[in-house]
Amino acid sequence: xxxxxxxxxxxxxxxxxxxxxxxxxxxxxxxxxxxxxxxxxxxxxxxxxxxxxxxxxxxxxxxxxxxxxxxxxxxxxxxxxxxxxxxxxxxxxxxxxxxxxxxxxxxxxxxxxxxxxxxxxxxxxxxxxxxxxxxxxxxxxxxxxxxxxxxxxxxxxxxxxxxxxxxxxxxxxxxxxxxxxxxxxxxxxxxxxxxxxxxxxxxxxxxxxxxxxxxxxxxxxxxxxxxxxxxxxxxxxxxxxxxxxxxxxxxxxxxxxxxxxxxxxxxxxxxxxxxxxxxxxxxxxxxxxxxxxxxxxxxxxxxxxxxxxxxxxxxxxxxxxxxxxxxxxxxxxxxxxxxxxxxxxxxxxxxxxxxxxxxxxxxxxxxxxxxxxxxxxxxxxxxxxxxxxxxxxxxxxxxxxxxxxxxxxxxxxxxxxxxxxxxxxxxxxxxxxxxxxxxxxxxxxxxxxxxxxxxxxxxxxxxxx
Amino acid sequence: xxxxxxxxxxxxxxxxxxxxxxxxxxxxxxxxxxxxxxxxxxxxxxxxxxxxxxxxxxxxxxxxxxxxxxxxxxxxxxxxxxxxxxxxxxxxxxxxxxxxxxxxxxxxxxxxxxxxxxxxxxxxxxxxxxxxxxxxxxxxxxxxxxxxxxxxxxxxxxxxxxxxxxxxxxxxxxxxxxxxxxxxxxxxxxxxxxxxxxx
Numbered sequence: 028x029x030x031x032x033x034x035x036x037x038x039x040x041x042x043x044x045x046x047x048x049x050x051x052x053x054x055x056x057x058x059x060x061x062x063x064x065x066x067x068x069x070x071x072x073x074x075x076x077x078x079x080x081x082x083x084x085x086x087x088x089x090x091x092x093x094x095x096x097x098x099x100x101x102x103x104x105x106x107x108x109x110x111x112x113x114x115x116x117x118x119x120x121x122x123x124x125x126x127x128x129x130x131x132x133x134x135x136x137x138x139x140x141x142x143x144x145x146x147x148x149x150x151x152x153x154x155x156x157x158x159x160x161x162x163x164x165x166x167x168x169x170x171x172x173x174x175x176x177x178x179x180x181x182x183x184x185x186x187x188x189x190x191x192x193x194x195x196x197x198x199x200x201x202x203x204x205x206x207x208x209x210x211x212x213x214x215x216x217x218x219x220x221x222x223x224x225x226x227x228x229x230x231x232x233x234x235x236x237x238x239x240x241x242x243x244x245x246x247x248x249x250x251x252x253x254x255x256x257x258x259x260x261x262x263x264x265x266x267x268x269x270x271x272x273x274x275x276x277x278x279x280x281x282x283x284x285x286x287x288x289x290x291x292x293x294x295x296x297x298x299x300x301x302x303x304x305x306x307x308x309x310x311x312x313x314x315x316x317x318x319x320x321x322x323x324x325x326x327x328x329x330x331x332x333x334x335x336x337x338x339x340x341x342x343x344x345x346x347x348x349x350x351x352x353x354x355x356x357x358x359x360x361x362x363x364x365x366x367x368x369x370x371x372x373x374x375x376x377x378x379x380x381x382x383x384x385x386x387x388x389x390x391x392x393x394x395x396x397x398x399x400x401x402x403x404x405x406x407x408x409x410x411x412x413x414x415x416x417x418x419x420x421x422x423x424x425x426x427x428x429x430x431x432x433x434x435x436x437x438x439x440x441x442x443x444x445x446x447x448x449x450x451x452x453x454x455x456x457x458x459x460x461x462x463x464x465x466x467x468x469x470x471x472x473x474x475x476x477x478x479x480x481x482x483x484x485x486x487x488x489x490x491x492x
Numbered sequence: 493x494x495x496x497x498x499x500x501x502x503x504x505x506x507x508x509x510x511x512x513x514x515x516x517x518x519x520x521x522x523x524x525x526x527x528x529x530x531x532x533x534x535x536x537x538x539x540x541x542x543x544x545x546x547x548x549x550x551x552x553x554x555x556x557x558x559x560x561x562x563x564x565x566x567x568x569x570x571x572x573x574x575x576x577x578x579x580x581x582x583x584x585x586x587x588x589x590x591x592x593x594x595x596x597x598x599x600x601x602x603x604x605x606x607x608x609x610x611x612x613x614x615x616x617x618x619x620x621x622x623x624x625x626x627x628x629x630x631x632x633x634x635x636x637x638x639x640x641x642x643x644x645x646x647x648x649x650x651x652x653x654x655x656x657x658x659x660x661x662x663x664x665x666x667x668x669x670x671x672x673x674x675x676x677x678x679x680x681x682x683x684x685x686x687x688x689x690x691x
Contacts, residue, residue: 094660156664163671167678176679181637184675185628188641191668192621192648199655200605216605 029088030074030100034065034108035144036091042136048129055123058132062116062139069108070479074100098147103485107263108143110479111256114344115139117462118252121348124455125248125355134168135252137161142260151271152198154264155191158228158257162187165253169245179240186227186234187257193224201272208274218275221268222284228261229322232291235315242307247358251351254314255344262321262336269325270487276329285326286412290419292319297426301433306357306364306383309430310350313390316427317343323420324405329490331408335401337480342389342397342469349462350386353379356455366433371441376450378459380438387434389466391427397469497612500533504616505592508623511639512584512630521559524639525552527620531646534616535653538609543662547649550666554642554673561677562635565684584630591622609654620647634683638676642669 041061048054072078077086090099100108118135122128141161145154166184170176200217204210227234241250269276296316303309317339324336354364356379361368373380385396392402402424410417451459468475484490507527514520528551535544595618603614624643627636649665 094658094663096658096660153658153661153664156661156668159668160664160671163668163675166675170679170682172678172682173685174682175685176634176682178632180679181632181634184679185637185641188672189644192645192652195652195656195661196648199652213605 028085029091031091031098031144031147033087034069034100034112035098035140035147038065038136038140038143042133042140045133045136048133051123051126051128054128054132055119055121058119058122058128058136059116062112062119062136066109066112066116069105069112072105074102074105076102096153097149098144099149100143100147101486103482104146106479106483107146107486110340110344111139111143111260114255114341114348115252117344117348118248118255121248121352121458121462124452124458125246125352127246127248127355130168131249131252134164138164138168138253138256142256145260145264150198151264151267152195154267155194155198155224155228158261158264159188159191161257165257168249169241169253177240177244179237179242179244182237183241186230186237190224190227193220193227197221197224201268201275204274205272214274218278218281225261225265226288229258229265229318230315231288231318231322232295232315235292238315239303239308239311242311243305243364247307247310247354247364248351251310251314251347251354254311255347258314258318258321259340259343262318262325266325266333266336266487266490269329270490273489276489282326285322286416289319289321289323289326290416290423292316292322293423294419294426297423297430299426300430301426303430304366306354306366306369306434309387309434310347310354313350313387313427313430314347316423317346317390319423320402320405323409324401327405327408327412331404333484333487333490334480335404335408337483338401338404338473338476339398341476341479342401345397345462345465345469346386346389349382349459349466350390352455352459352462353382353386356451356459357383360450366437370437371439371445373438374441374445375448377447378449378451378456378463382459382463384431384435384438385463385466387431388428389470391431392424393428393431395467395470397466399470400473494610494612496533497537497610497616500530501612501616501619503527503530504534504619508620508643509585509588511643512588512623512627513581517559517562517635520635520639521555521562524558524642525555527643527646528552528555530616531620531650534613534650537613538654539657543657543659544653546662546666547653550669551642551646554669557670557673557677558635558638558680561680565680587626587630588623591626592619595619595622606651606654609651613650613654617647617651620644620650622647634676634679638672638679641672641676645669645672 074087075089077084089101090097119132122131138161141157145157148154169180197217197220204214204217230238275281293316296312296319300309300312321336321339324332356376357369357372358364360376389396389398392399406417406420409420507523510523528548532544532548535547595615599611599615603609603611606614621644624640627640
């Protein structure tokens with residue numbers, strides 16, 4: 028028995044078995060239970076240590092050889108797998124409520140397994156290949172075969188595919204820099220190629236125009252899932268580069284580049300979100316800003332930045348899950364997600380409207396909500412490095428807050444004597460209610476997630492130590 | 493072998509320019525298949541035949557997937573004509589000429605970075621990458637976008653084969669090529685739903 032078989036190959040097989048099933052409830056429950064089981068096992072079952080299970084003594088090896096290379100899940104990565112599969116379970120349990128289970132459960136499980144493979148593969152830069160496979164699997168997830176695809180999905184495919192060659196090639200160049208560290212020109216070339224690869228992959232400004240387009244074209248719940256899993260694993264993959272190459276880690280230019288890229292995403296994401304009149308596009312720009320927060324965390328001293336980076340993950344997962352489910356419910360009730368069409372919907376879909384506003388406020392660093400602790404820590408530490416950067420971060424947050432309050436205002440602008448209704452079904456109400464409670468719990472008791480996060484920096488050899 | 497490599501570069505030049513200029517989908521598939529043959533010759537300079545043939549087989553399978561999908565769709569694809577992007581052959585030929593000049597200029601520098609790749613391999617790889625990017629820049633038609641991405645990847649694979657000989661990478665890149673063709677076919681069928689709907 029080995030860890031890659033349990034957390035990569037088994038989910039792939041289960042996903043293939045789930046493909047022909049058409050029952051939304053069965054898919055949602057089976058997918059949710061499988062991912063919860065995988066998350067629990069990842070958190071509590073030790074890797075590379077013998078343990079007793081009844082009368083049997085079991086030891087799970089960390090590695091599996093595949094075509095001359097290795098897939099390895101290190102013992103320290105258990106908590107990360109728990110977060111990834113746990114967050115995937117959020118989407119799978121919500122899949123029935125969003126009526127997307129037939130697509131998101133099998134394809135989502137395949138994508139999650141490939142993303143886990145990208146974390147596990149050695150040499151680690153081959154991760155780009157697994158991420159590309161996950162991107163290709165996203166195509167049937169995002170669009171139906173009987174529905175014309177929009178331009179967003181084509182751009183998504185182009186940008187994400189172009190990232191792979193750049194990253195693989197930069198890996199080879201970086202090895203050359205290690206061999207001859209004095210070659211400044213080669214170092215600059217490799218850093219540029221690497222930066223371009225990650226700019227495509229993480230949808231860094233100006234390569235993020237596919238996100239708002241996709242939010243208009245595709246089901247919000249599915250786009251929300253992709254906006255969680257793809258950037259999250261990519262950021263960890265990027266942190267792996269910093270961990271692996273000491274010259275990259277100690278480069279002041281890279282710190283500056285990360286800081287500028289992060290701030291650019293937060294400021295443009297925040298300001299664009301503030302000026303949108305479409306609820307889907309607001310979520311798109313907010314998720315761009317959210318990725319900016321993660322990149323900004325990477326620019327800080329790793330001993331502070333890496334824990335903040337991991338603290339951002341649960342809030343992002345929960346916020347996007349609630350936000351995308353709320354948008355799905357609202358989309359069912361109105362023709363479009365434009366402000367004109369959703370005005371006053373608070374009285375007909377109160378849970379979805381409240382969930383939307385809370386998730387939006389959480390992303391905007393509103394106090395006592397899930398996103399607040401990580402953003403406060405990020406802001407505080409950034410202000411110690413650069414007051415100017417902290418000011419720009421504040422401008423981005425003001426933009427995000429503006430978009431949240433505009434959303435709240437539009438949703439509550441009902442005619443004076445409109446009666447209150449409960450437009451959601453019981454399942455949607457329960458899922459949204461639990462999600463909103465989760466947003467408050469993560470905001471009020473951030474130490475709750477420390478149980479999962481405290482050991483995560485150990486997955487890196489140098490970062491966060 | 494060197495003469496053969498330069499012949500492969502000439503073949504790649506003809507096919508990649510042909511991909512830009514051709515309007516009939518059958519020619520697109522023929523040029524794409526021929527392009528993978530050129531790629532095989534360039535890859536053979538650094539890889540054994542067994543591994544290099546994985547690339548050409550995967551490429552031809554991808555071309556076959558796209559061809560079979562397109563053959564099942566209406567004869568005239570309206571979505572391409574609806575695009576506002578430039579379709580003139582002279583414009584595309586001129587743009588391709590600029591790419592050839594840029595590649596000719598950049599090859600010595602890139603070859604210096606690529607250890608022992610050889611001018612033919614470097615220029616062939618860069619030409620494919622450049623033409624693929626140009627193709628992506630002048631079209632938003634799904635078949636052409638897929639072919640553009642496959643051309644960029646083919647160029648990258650030619651260059652990357654000189655530095656990486658892992659079987660896993662070869663297998664995953666073949667899988668990605670097939671996946672790209674399948675994703676392109678899926679989107680092609682889906683986009684056809686748009687042209688059928690009004691009727």
